[in-house]
Amino acid sequence: MSKNSRASKLVAKSLFALTLLLCFQSCKEKKQENISEATVEDQEIGDGFVSIFDGKTLTDWKGDSTYWRVENGNLVGEVTPETLLKSNTFIIWQGGQPDDFELKLEFKIAESGNSGINYRSDLIDTIPNAMKGYQADIDGKRRYTGQNYEEKKRATLAYRGEKVIINSQDNPEVEGSLRANVKSNCWQSREVVGSLGESDSLKSKIKSEDWNEVHLVIKGNRLQHYVNGVLMSDVNDEDTVNRKLKGHLGVQVHVGPPMKVEYRNIRLKNL
Structure with a gap:
């Protein structure tokens, strides 16, 4: 070569x-x-999201230790046959009273369970660890999960799948007595202005006795509840008499049969 x-x-x-x-x-x-x-x-x-539960202790949270504990990194609420409730009880975050915010967390609840995430809520002086105010409803049978229910006030504001406007109140009788405007556990001065989907179809997006993610977007008078990335209810609260623009944050165990609910990865973002 x-x-x-x-x-x-x-x-x-x-x-x-x-x-x-x-x-x-x-x-x-x-x-x-x-x-x-x-x-x-x-x-x-x-x-912008900050963890408000460390997965180890109940630091910055206040509730009855009979019903609330930390287990396997989760915030656990449990009612046993020996500790049946006479009134709903909450564990309440002590880190402030958010006004405009986003909240993300995951929950898992027993089929018999009934719980919820309260926000912009007041404490009730006459009942220990009790709250009244907006609630992102959660239940084990997935009948109510995703709806907007106002604990001890106006009752159901929006069922799952509804886009709603809560009308302003100028009736002194209604202002003086919330019960006068509640029928079948639903606030009467509300207008359904749109659909987010059929309730049963949205229910299929929620996992039974498994982990689900809730995302609340609370800004001004607009209250949006997402579960697993799907918008479940959307409320515009124009009721200047009864609405709240800031308040306490907490999670609930409900009166009823023995139950267990778990929360984890609780993160808050102030807007």
């Missing part, structure tokens, strides 16, 4: 090796770029 032929082969091999190296480097850079983009996206999703 001539010297020129050997030189040509050597050049060809070098060019091939360089081409492979450049292709490998390009693929590596694209992969790193994709990883960087995913990381940025994850940071953006979590931006």
Whole structure:
């Protein structure tokens, strides 16, 4: 073989090796770029959310230890045959009274369970660890999960699948007695202005006796309840007499049969 032929082969091999190296480097850079983009996206999703439950203690939470404990990193509410309730009881976050916020958490509830997340709520002086106010309803049979129910006040504001306007009150009789405007456990001065889907269809998005994520978006007089990324109820509260624009945050165990509910990954973002 001539010297020129050997030189040509050597050049060809070098060019091939360089081409492979450049292709490998390009693929590596694209992969790193994709990883960087995913990381940025994850940071953006979590931006501003702060954990308000450490998974180890009840620091910054106040409730009856008969019913509330920390177990396996979860906030557990449990009613046993020996500890049946005479009134609903809550464990209440002591870190402030949020006004405009987003809340994300996960829950798992027994089929017999009845619970809820109260927000912009008042404490009841005459009943220990009791609250009245807006509630993102949760129950084990998935009849009410996702609806907006106002504990010890106006009752049901929006059933699952409803977009609702709560009309302003200018009737002194109604202002003086909430019960005068509640019928069949539902506030009468409300107008259903849109549909988010059939209740049973939305129910299928909620897992039974498994972990579900709740996302509350509470801003001004608009109250949106999401479960597993699906909007379940949407309320515009124009009732300046009865609405609340800030208040306490807590979770509930309800009067009824023995039950267990668990919460984890509780994160708050002030708006």
